[in-house]
Amino acid sequence: MxxxxxxxxxxxxxxxxYVGGDAAPESCPHCSSADVRSSHELFGLTIAHVDCDAFYASVEKRDDPSLRDRPVIVxxxxxxxxxxxxxxARQYGIHSAMPTWQALKRCPDAVVIRPRMTHYVTVSRQVRTRMLALTPLVQPLSIDEAFLDLAGTEKLHGCSPAEALVRMQREIREALGITVSVxxxxxxxxxxxxSDRDKPDGFFAVDMNAAAAxxxxxxxxVLFGLGKAAVGRLNAAGIxxxxDLVAAPVGQLSGILGRGAATIAALxxxxxxxxxxxxxEAKSISSETTFLRDLSTAAxxxxxxxxLCxxxxxRLKAQSLAGGRVTLKLKRPDHRILTRSQTLSERTDKAHLLFAVGRELLAREIGGRKSYRLLGIGADQLGAPGGGDLLALADEGTNRRDDLEAAIDDLHARLGADSLQSGRMFTRKQRPERDATRQRAGIEDLDGGDGLDDPDQSGSPT
Incomplete structure (x- = not known):
């Protein structure tokens, strides 16, 4: 060539x-369409990121055509x-994780729709099925995005990975009524x-020989896995x-980014x-909820x-995992976040032990005029459940609680989570977990970065 x-x-x-010339073609020589993509390495690139466009909102617009030209918030x-x-809606500055009242202040005419998570999961699986038809190497990042490795699939599909991805885009658009960006x-x-450079329904390629430039x-x-706090520290240092980052001295970067400096510089x-x-591979499992009103009492x-425990x-038991550290998260009415952690002598997957540790951490933050709008609990330092040390084996009380929890787990599996509750849970006056917009479960993966993200940062549909 x-x-x-x-x-x-x-x-x-x-x-x-192949098209000759010193400049990239602006239109197709066959159909004259301007919707062309070109580069020097396009047919040899094999790693893709596929992202559903405004996923939840797009599904709602597909299901209700009257919403097509209206600002929609899920x-x-x-x-x-x-x-x-x-x-x-995004034209008004509305974005994921923004409080709904603030979004409506910016766009009073926005249509607010409660999430239908079961329905979104169904559509997500339909998208995932089409990804898996291209390659078995599909790594989901969330309900609406995934990485694909299409190396070696040319003979299978009779075309380059780029062509196979464009065909998949068209199939998703025509068969499912939503769009994805690649x-x-x-x-x-x-x-x-x-994938963030050409949305919605976009396709953007970066040649490896031109990547550094x-x-x-x-x-x-723009670096994937670099959180806001780390960006702020780099900017404060003039990077x-x-x-700028590539040219910065290694010692300076280590002082700013810690052990992740070399990885981020390479990216x-x-x-x-x-x-x-x-x-x-999960590195932490957590669950949190935002209350309908601020709570302050221990009860x-x-x-x-x-x-939450x-x-x-x-979730720990479902994945045969146990946590070696418990972290409590609290958010005050002014949105300030407080976290407290305790390392355990042995990993556990037991709700009653998670609650005992979390309760102790929580007790230190209750009193006076303190109140909270959000509460979360998580377990990290994950590994296989331990067999119990000698002290635990000798503790008949702990063994009895373990046996009781196993019996309750069996009952919940057969009759539902509400079939048996403790007196403490039965007295709850609000049920924010029944509103999907006020609760979140987190299963974080090791591939997301090097621990540089902000503590409260979370993924969201794009």
């Missing part, structure tokens, strides 16, 4: 080929938050950044762009050796805590 040739793909007629009213906002490159971080002028905030240079791994907060315990 000549140095001046471009590999070109038309998303309208799906024709592909979330809860009162003290709920925005789970997703359509692109029309980022394509040679690494996961570049593919993730690329493409990244150099980009702000450091604004990826080029800024376009180097990311992480493979696409279908199985995600009210402990009732909520017990409910049961949820975390259920």
């Amino acid at each position: 000549a140095n001046g040739s471009f590999q070109m793909l038309c998303r309208t007629c799906l024709r592909s080929g 979330g809860g009213r009162e003290r709920g938050v925005v789970a997703a906002a359509c692109y029309i 980022g394509l490159s040679g690494t996961k971080s570049l593919a993730k950044m690329a 493409w990244l150099a002028p980009q702000p450091v905030s 604004e762009t990826c080029g 800024a240079a376009g180097v990311d050796p992480r493979p696409v791994t279908p199985e995600r 009210e907060l402990e009732a909520e805590l017990e409910m 049961q949820k975390v315990s259920t």
Whole structure:
């Protein structure tokens, strides 16, 4: 192939080929469509990031065509938050995790729809099925996005990965009535950044030979896995762009980013050796809830805590995991966040032990005029459940509680979570967990970065 040739793909007629010239083609030579993508390496790029566009809101608009030209927010009213906002709503500055009241202040005409998580999961599986038809190497990041590795699939599909992805985009659009955006490159971080560059229903490719030059002028905030706090520290040190980061002395970066400095510097240079791994390894499991009103008493907060501990315990047991550290999260009325942690002598997956530790941590933060709008509990330092040390084995009380919890787990599995409750939980006056916009369960993966993200940062549909 000549140095001046471009590999070109038309998303309208799906024709592909090589086009000569010093500049990238602006239209398809076959159908004259301007919806073309071209680069020097397009047909050889194999790592993709596929992201459903404004997923929850797009599903709601598909199901109700009268909403097509209206600003739509998926979330809860009162003290709920925005789970997703359509692109029309985003023009008003509305974004995920924004309090609904604030979103409605910016756009009073917005239509607020309560989430239908079961329905979204069904649609997500339909999208995932089409991804898996391209390659078995699909690594989900959330309900609406995933990495794909299409290396070696050319003979199977009779085309390049780029062409196969464009065909998948069309199939999803026509069969499911929603759109996805695709980022394509040679690494996961570049593919993730690329998918954000052309939305909605976009396709953006970054050549590996041009990656460093493409990244150099980009702000450091584009780097996948770099949280707001780390970005703030870099900016304060005068490191604004990826080029600045690559040129910075190693010692300076280590002082700012700690053990993640070398990894982040490599990402800024376009180097990311992480493979696409279908199985995600959890590093923490947590659950949290936002209250309908601020809570302050021990009785009210402990009732909520017990409910959350049961949820975390259920998820740990389902994955045959146990946590070695328990972390309590509290959010004050002014949205300030407080976290407290305690390392355990042995990992546990038992709800009653999680509650005992969480209750002790919580007791230190109750009193005076303190009140809270959110409570969360999580377990990390995960591993296989322990067999119990000698002290635990000798504790008949603990053994009895373990046996009782096993019996309750069996009852809940057969009759539902509300079939048997403790007196503490039965006295709860509010049930925020029944509103999906006021509760969140977290299962974080090791592949998301190097611990540089903000403590309260969470993924959201885009």
